[in-house]
Amino acid sequence: EAQVTQNPRYLITVTGKKLTVTCSQNMNHEYMSWYRQDPGLGLRQIYYSMNVEVTDKGDVPEGYKVSRKEKRNFPLILESPSPNQTSLYFCASSTSVLHNEQFFGPGTRLTVL
């Protein structure tokens, strides 16, 4: 089954404790991205990757890091989480930036205390 998976699905942590949210897709997609979704603000892109070893900032990259060492995986790293990073996070992938019908993962709900 074609899918985007994220782990963990739910996470409660404390300020400053480094964490990683994993994202994996099995569709051989080139393009992957991370979004956060907040009430009233909609989906905002954090980082994207057009292919292996190619990443770039989206609209709200501060406080986040990503890496793309393999085509299927695109982890999101929060080196020192803060309460304003409490949000619902989605990973997405698509065939390419030119055919950008994105397939979304199930989401990770993060709470930073």
Next chain:
Amino acid sequence: EDQVTQSPEALRLQEGESSSLNCSYTVSGLRGLFWYRQDPGKGPEFLFTLYSAGEEKEKERLKATLTKKESFLHITAPKPEDSATYLCAVQADSGSARQLTFGSGTQLTVLP
């Protein structure tokens, strides 16, 4: 800066009562406009891509249309299972053509 505005924010319909959702956009050259459906607690699910003014796409009770300034998602004879939040997004035809800009969505409730 690319902008997407969706209206109304929320819409309640009776089963069978047709209506339309609006997505107005400002973008420096449109590469594509996308419609997604999002159920509570789930990731958005892709519905349609529209590339040029005048284009239309249909899927079951949904029909998406595009003009140079806006897109409409027409829902014909909706059923309760059509209840969801519908998201619109645009991709600019800029040099990097990199990202989707999303609207805040229309929350649709269809009552039996």
